[in-house]
Amino acid sequence: MKPLISLLILLISCFFSALVAIKHGAIDINASAVWQTLFAYDANVFEQKIVMELRIPRVILAFVAGSGLALAGIILQTVTRNPLADPYLFGISSGASFGVVLLITFTGITAGWAMSGAAFLGSALAMTLLLLIAYGQRARQVEAMLLAGVALSFLFSAFTSLLLYWSDPQAVSAIMFWNLGSFSRADWQWLWLPCSIVLLCMACMLLFRRGLNALLLGDESAATLGIQVAKLRLGMLLLSSLLTAVLVAMCGGIGFVGLMIPHLVRFFISQATSIGLLCTALSGGLMMIWVDLFARTILDNQELPIGVITAAIGSVFFLTLLTLKQKRP
């Protein structure tokens, strides 16, 4: 079976990519040290401490963020039946930026978990508004959601720009760096949160996959298959918003993954199968591990923002997709 083979290949490549990503970085660590860290950890050995305290949580966070964003993307694309939907289209990340900017301008705090908290509250605000609008517009839910999402996104961006206009240059650069995304804040203490939300989301998607598939047919057709369309859509929207809010709070703004990965996987494997969903999550994670590795190794002593790399790859990817699609009759 072809899809099963793709799943296996993805699993194996995720495993080896993770090992490569753990080995390489500001200083390269040999495989035996990595091995020892995993099975006989000694906190007094400097290399092992790097692997345990920095590299492993970082690779895990990168993987989880990648798969989470891919899942959020596939959920939003499915429930809106719009292949261009992505977690950032709905104002969730603009809400997060707004929260961070508010925090920085009014308290001066530019680091630490206060920023993640502010980002989470900001995206939660955007998400609540979006859900309320979707809930109020049961008849033309999809159109209302898309328009409201874009409007909210612009609204929060406007507030953010206004606040930035009044704040000092230091705050501006702090916000800028945060907005472009990074996994440098990964640590063991908070890793459980994105991991459990991504797992929860995956489980729900596998459980409700038939309902999600039926939504692709159209609201009316889905209803005639016994699906409670409005309920399922709101539930899934809530789930993907929560996922995005947590990931944005921990890693900052990482665009294009949610849009790109589901598209890429859909080319090869049908998203209507459970294997297709698993492959989407794994591909997102795999891509993010490599993007993070590039971000921290491509320049000496400097880390590139993740969002820049994903957006650059993403735009090129889309332009290629566009030309390829045009060639097809």
Added chain:
Amino acid sequence: MSAQPLVRVRMRTACQHSEFALQVSNLDLVLDNHQILQNISFDVTEGQFIGLLGPNGAGKSSLLRCLYRFFTPSSGQIILFNKTISSFSHNEYAQQVAVVLQEMPEHFNLSLYDVVAMGVTPHKSLFSPLNKADHELIAKSIEQVGLVHKINEAFAHLSGGEKQRALIAKAMAQKPKLLIMDEPTSHLDVKYQIQIMELAKAMGITVIASFHDLNLAAAMSDSLLVLQHGELYRSGAPSDVLDAQLLSDVFDVCAEVSQVSCPYRDKTHIPHIRYHFGYQL
């Protein structure tokens, strides 16, 4: 000689299991203060093919939407196999009634097989995967509509007729007792119009379909329902329903109706409509 009239005066009998697949009585539908459907009553005998006719905006789609529970009627009663339709759960209802609509999944690269496989959805619980019997049922449905050679093709790349056949295969996989189709033959070539109707008939279950082509409806249906301004204007066997007066009153066209001989399906005659042109509307 015409097929026995289906839409008849309601007879309340002591018999628990009536032969009716569907009984609609005094149906009213009001949406946003607009009266869409008014006082519609009809019965459908099990196994019959019902054609729903009427000009644009007469309420055909709205009536069908009430029947497949997308709209909730403002008043009146719809009874499916002796049970009020609101008493079915979502899944139970989908196990009884399959619907073929004009909605098509164009994006997302779904294959024909994926789309047909969605038909078994109401028969599966949250956890159960597709088993061998399901796969066989899906394959059989695809075979019945003659699309085996396209089984792995993207749904979006199929032609209009093939898409419609795929949706019928989806309905077959749903194993319903009633099939509802909303203008299943619009935009299709003549060949596919006939093919789609034959496929629906071949399922051997009760079918309710709305039509634009009156001649096709007359040839295919055991009984016709004609709607005008949200009311049931006339109902009965095609030869009794379709005449020049009705075409003028309901459809606002000038036409003559002749009875042509029809050797198929124990019918002897079906009405045939010839439209006139060149007159002032």
